[in-house]
Amino acid sequence: xxxxxxxxxxxxxxxxxxxxxxxxxxxxxxxxxxxxxxxxxxxxxxxxxxxxxxxxxxxxxxxxxxxxxxxxxxxxxxxxxxxxxxxxxxxxxxxxxxxxxxxxxxxxxxxxxxxxxxxxxxxxxxxxxxxxxxxxxxxxxxxxxxxxxxxxxxxxxxxxxxxxxxxxxxxxxxxxxxxxxxxxxxxxxxxxxxxxxxxxxxxxxxxxxxxxxxxxxxxxxxxxxxxxxxxxxxxxxxxxxxxxxxxxxxxxxxxxxxxxxxxxxxxxxxxxxxxxxxxxxxxxxxxxxxxxxxxxxxxxxxxxx
Amino acid sequence: xxxxxxxxxxxxxxxxxxxxxxxxxxxxxxxxxxxxxxxxxxxxxxxxxxxxxxxxxxxxxxxxxxxxxxxxxxxxxxxxxxxxxxxxxxxxxxxxxxxxxxxxxxxxxxxxxxxxxxxxxxxxxxxxxxxxxxxxxxxxxxxxxxxxxxxxxxxxxxxxxxxxxxxxxxxxxxxxxxxxxxxxxxxxxxxxxxxxxxxxxxxxxxxxxxxxxxxxxxxxxxxxxxxxxxxxxxxxxxxxxxxxxxxxxxxxxxxxxxxxxxxxxx
Numbered sequence: 221x222x223x224x225x226x227x228x229x230x231x232x233x234x235x236x237x238x239x240x241x242x243x244x245x246x247x248x249x250x251x252x253x254x255x256x257x258x259x260x261x262x263x264x265x266x267x268x269x270x271x272x273x274x275x276x277x278x279x280x281x282x283x284x285x286x287x288x289x290x291x292x293x294x295x296x297x298x299x300x301x302x303x304x305x306x307x308x309x310x311x312x313x314x315x316x317x318x319x320x321x322x323x324x325x326x327x328x329x330x331x332x333x334x335x336x337x338x339x340x341x342x343x344x345x346x347x348x349x350x351x352x353x354x355x356x357x358x359x360x361x362x363x364x365x366x367x368x369x370x371x372x373x374x375x376x377x378x379x380x381x382x383x384x385x386x387x388x389x390x391x392x393x394x395x396x397x398x399x400x401x402x403x404x405x406x407x408x409x410x411x412x413x414x415x416x417x418x419x420x421x422x423x424x425x426x427x428x429x430x431x432x433x434x435x436x437x438x439x440x441x442x443x444x445x446x447x448x449x450x451x452x453x454x455x456x457x458x459x460x461x462x463x464x465x466x467x468x469x470x471x472x473x474x475x476x477x478x479x480x481x482x483x484x485x486x487x488x489x490x491x492x493x494x495x496x497x498x499x500x501x502x503x504x505x506x507x508x509x510x511x512x513x514x515x516x517x518x519x520x521x522x523x524x525x
Numbered sequence: 526x527x528x529x530x531x532x533x534x535x536x537x538x539x540x541x542x543x544x545x546x547x548x549x550x551x552x553x554x555x556x557x558x559x560x561x562x563x564x565x566x567x568x569x570x571x572x573x574x575x576x577x578x579x580x581x582x583x584x585x586x587x588x589x590x591x592x593x594x595x596x597x598x599x600x601x602x603x604x605x606x607x608x609x610x611x612x613x614x615x616x617x618x619x620x621x622x623x624x625x626x627x628x629x630x631x632x633x634x635x636x637x638x639x640x641x642x643x644x645x646x647x648x649x650x651x652x653x654x655x656x657x658x659x660x661x662x663x664x665x666x667x668x669x670x671x672x673x674x675x676x677x678x679x680x681x682x683x684x685x686x687x688x689x690x691x692x693x694x695x696x697x698x699x700x701x702x703x704x705x706x707x708x709x710x711x712x713x714x715x716x717x718x719x720x721x722x723x724x725x726x727x728x729x730x731x732x733x734x735x736x737x738x739x740x741x742x743x744x745x746x747x748x749x750x751x752x753x754x755x756x757x758x759x760x761x762x763x764x765x766x767x768x769x770x771x772x773x774x775x776x777x778x779x780x781x782x783x784x785x786x787x788x789x790x791x
Contacts, residue, residue: 240699240701241699244699244700244701244702245699247700248694248699248700251618254618254700255614255618255620258610258611258613258614258618259610259611259614259626261606261607261610262607262608262610262611262614262630262671263611263626263629265603265607265667265668265671266607266629266630266633266668266671267629269645269648269664269668270629270632270633270641270644270668271629272648273644273645273647273648274640274644276644276647276648276651276652277640277643277644277647277648280647280651280652292651331543334536334539334540335539335540335543337536338536338537338539338540339540342528342533342536342537351540354544354547355544355547357773357774358547358548358551360725360773360774360776361551361769361770361773362729362746362749362766362769362770362773363729363731363746364729364731364746364749364750364753364766365551365554365749365766365769365770366550366551368554368749368753368762368763368766369550369551369553369554369766370550371753372553372554372557372565372759372763373550373553375564375565375566376566377564377566377567378565378566378567379549379553379567381567382567382568405546405547405550408543408547409547437528437529437532458635462635462636462637463637463638465637466636466637466638466639466640466641466732467637467638467639467732468639468732469731469732469735469750473753481639482637482638482639482732485639485642485643486639486735486736489643489646489736495646495647495650495651498643498647499643499647502639502640502643502644505636505637505639505640506636506640509635509636509637509640513635
């Protein structure tokens with residue numbers, strides 16, 4: 221970017237300026253007031269819309285629904301939490317969701333590492349720019365388009381069948397395998413980008429030094445690149461993990477009859493009309509995610525988001 | 526570190542393979558939009574433009590696009606204002622609780638979509654007893670769009686430093702004049718990149734949307750979802766998908782031109 225030259229300030233003699241000038245000089249000596257004015261609107265919005273909604277969700281989990289009228293009873297009870305904690309359905313679905321999210325994250329990181337390394341450290345600057353665009357473009361293509369694409373790829377007589385049939389194999393069809401493939405595909409760019417950005421920040425001089433001191437490429441990657449890259453990898457994993465954890469649409473599209481946590485939440489908000497139970501189920505991904513964020517905070521990954 | 530030619534070539538092959546895997550599904554959608562067989566078997570056994578004709582005459586799809594554009598524009602406008610204010614506050618000041626506020630900004634995208642969705646649904650419907658509709662949808666979308674604007678503006682402010690603004694103040698310009706003539710011109714491309722991203726995020730969002738839109742509001746993603754499982758509508762959805770892929774190239778092109786680097790495009 222070329223450095224823009226500062227335009228000369230308008231002379232203070234312009235007509236309407238009196239009030240503005242007084243306000244301006246009043247504020248100029250009061251940084252705390254300036255900060256307050258800046259923060260007031262966005263902070264009010266985020267607290268009112270988001271924090272209050274999350275807090276209300278916690279409270280709602282303690283309410284119950286009258287079985288006959290369907291009205292919400294605001295008396296406090298631990299029934300929903302107990303149900304979610306003890307019923308085997310919730311345990312099965314939670315484990316399934318966690319398993320899918322973990323698998324998707326591992327696959328995405330495993331794919332992203334060599335690509336990001338190639339992009340940042342091997343490719344020429346010109347190829348690097350093209351590769352960034354190439355990786356970014358699918359990010360902008362609609363989420364549903366991608367899930368839909370995999371639905372038609374994996375369908376009976378679809379492309380995957382067409383490729384695999386000559387080898388005597390079949391498309392996995394709609395099911396958990398399809399969910400993992402689709403999710404890994406959809407979130408891959410979200411994992412590549414932070415890892416690529418992290419890889420670019422690894423100084424070339426360190427790699428050269430390691431080479432000069434006799435380290436093989438493998439040793440350099442293991443002992444120099446990976447430790448420096450850890451925050452970026454964790455940042456990428458937050459994306460794929462959280463996005464998979466909260467997804468229930470692609471399960472509907474390619475997952476067959478399987479359910480993830482999101483499906484249970486959605487059913488209870490909609491068809492079953494049991495908001496308190498939905499709130500209690502939603503606490504599961506919140507707890508998992510907060511635990512994950514707390515565990516990775518020390519790596520500095522949150523600054524890489 | 527010197528890579529052996531073999532590992533260099535292996536890396537190139539892996540990169541190429543992943544790019545093929547990334548684009549193949551999208552190309553298949555393009556091909557299927559011309560596939561006469563509505564169950565979309567591969568390879569296509571002919572060529573037809575009938576789905577394209579049907580898609581262009583679909584009133585449902587057109588209305589859904591308009592609703593999506595309306596919601597995305599409104600959310601982007603809110604996110605631009607709030608995200609920019611927040612970026613100035615967190616980048617230019619050090620204060621108690623700054624890290625907490627920072628976490629608060631990223632929380633709506635860091636927490637899974639169903640959590641945001643059910644929390645807002647519960648707040649609107651259960652607590653406030655508001656009817657779900659375009660307004661609630663805009664509030665929800667704006668909340669998670671703030672962070673994209675915020676990220677872009679913070680990155681730009683960090684790079685800008687404060688020298689030019691100080692010079693402007695030393696030359697007698699007030700806060701407003703300095704912002705208008707010195708700060709804003711430098712921020713413009715970051716705002717455009719952040720705004721584009723917010724628009725795209727809102728336009729494409731489906732999970733929070735299903736919880737906050739209500740039965741009467743059909744955005745394009747909801748329309749796609751509703752039509753996906755109808756036997757004869759799937760190829761029409763493929764057409765809409767192709768249009769979306771093509772249209773999505775435009776913001777990337779603009780973002781690349783104005784930003785020039787990857788860090789501002791997220």
